[in-house]
Amino acid sequence: MDKIKVILWGIGNMGGGMANMILDKEGFEIVGGIIRNKSKEGMDLGDYLGIERKLNVKVSTNAEKVLKETKADIVLLSIDSFVEGVFEPIKLIVSNKMNVITIAEEMAYPYKVAPEMSEEMDRLAKENGVTILGTGVNPGFVLDTLIITLTAACRSVKKIKAARINDLSPFGKTVMVEQGVGTTPEQFMKGIEDGSIYGHVGFEESIPMIADALGIEIDEVKQTREPIISKVHRETKDVVVEPGMVAGCRHCGYGLKNGEAVIILEHPQQIHPELENIETGDYIWIEGDPNLNLCIKPETPGGIGTIATAVNMIPHVISAQPGLVTMKDLPIPHVFMDDVRNHIKR
């Protein structure tokens, strides 16, 4: 089997991380890189990534040209969080008969937020004999795939509660703005209202994914977003939070049936939680037969976790039946330490 040829579309922190992970693995060849910044047009991908060696791949801002002229098995798409932002790119990739993995959060389970676009992507993927998957650490793994998997040991499940308590400190300015870090409580509430502060993207994906996988009916997904008001001074390289200011966003999602929450996902995200003795971790509580309590401490790292899940799913996606799929449709996910081609079934 030839090496697995990959195009990276979007080479920021996440896409660049995937490139580096792929360069560390056997059986891959990076054959294309698509970027936004016109001033970097034609740069060698090695230089673009800031690594020591040349990769003999020139990054380009012309996606259509790259996809038309480059043969690849899969495109890793890391440019946007929303279905709307990746819909046209995915159609372009798929019509060039290449598989896609995207970390666009809404693509982890796009059926509820974008039913028509989902149907069109599925149809187009089937017509072209390729597979589309959205994944990432969350949504895509901690607050959905792992919960669903854990229920395998249950005869029945009545209620699911899970929490992901993490530390935003390593992230940059964009994340601070999305999460309202460094605002006053008033600014935070205004930001929630006008949509400039929105917290996590994923509850409208993870909750229906769990419900559909388990055959639990829910009527609606509700969300709440509250400011995490700091009692102490906290700061990162980009933001300073004084006592009384907002250190993050406590974002919760509820899958409701007849007004009762049957799936509850909590995701308080803040900088330096340890300064108020808050332990980070991923927690899953299943109320059922039996009850199960799982924890991962500290939490599964966000950035590395997203890079890893995306790259680790490459063999599963290449091996899959054509169509738009989600993590619940594919074999159990896992790292691969040998040649990626050993994990591909055609």
Add this chain to the structure above:
Amino acid sequence: MDKIKVILWGIGNMGGGMANMILDKEGFEIVGGIIRNKSKEGMDLGDYLGIERKLNVKVSTNAEKVLKETKADIVLLSIDSFVEGVFEPIKLIVSNKMNVITIAEEMAYPYKVAPEMSEEMDRLAKENGVTILGTGVNPGFVLDTLIITLTAACRSVKKIKAARINDLSPFGKTVMVEQGVGTTPEQFMKGIEDGSIYGHVGFEESIPMIADALGIEIDEVKQTREPIISKVHRETKDVVVEPGMVAGCRHCGYGLKNGEAVIILEHPQQIHPELENIETGDYIWIEGDPNLNLCIKPETPGGIGTIATAVNMIPHVISAQPGLVTMKDLPIPHVFMDDVRNHIKR
């Protein structure tokens, strides 16, 4: 779609538990029951299970007749721990064109302990267009499927250690004998030598399954079995352990590469661990990029977990490609709370 027709072969604690779980679910029909005890021949399955209602299925000791005369989608086989003990029954089921799920521990990953029989089962399943799966809580879930799944969030994995610390108190006499509970340390060592005490069956399955899934090379699987010598008085309805006597078996499995353990699974099983302040739980430590520490406390229950994983895999097995498969080949496992037929893809 017609209801999913199930035959139970082996209706003891585990098979009987599966029957009861199936009776609680929608979309199933139990169409046959195969037992060993000739004095119960022809008894109604409802009476055999000790439930209030008749099921209009007569249990039989004649497996060949039941399998020949009864049309079923799947047979749940709960009669033995070893490939040798289920090989002929599986061939009989498969040649009657029915899928099989067995909780025979060795069948969770039979390729290393029984490569030739595995090949024959795979070939026969493919010829007959049906699927064979071995599963259970362990092997099948806690110390393999869950470990493999957790690595999805890792860029690389160097070493895996996991422990399942459980309580044997609810189990009966057979388990006490297999684990050496109630023996003196001398009797324990003699029992290990002559094979009458053997601890857990599953390390030669879970360790290769993890290694193969992750593409980690190992040269061999080594096992150690030590007596857990009690400092205090412990007892169950079947056995009494005085201080100095054996309360259980500390059974460990090691996947070795060049003499170094890269996969370490520990499974100390004993009665009443709480009497020496030992907390039960399932623990996974992944040394990699990143490190991950997972725990489930208390441990995933053994009996319920085995019943649940077996029944929960029915839709996946019916939907699967023909052949001998393991948990690592199938979509992520999960409970189903609605009609089982909603989870079958043909």
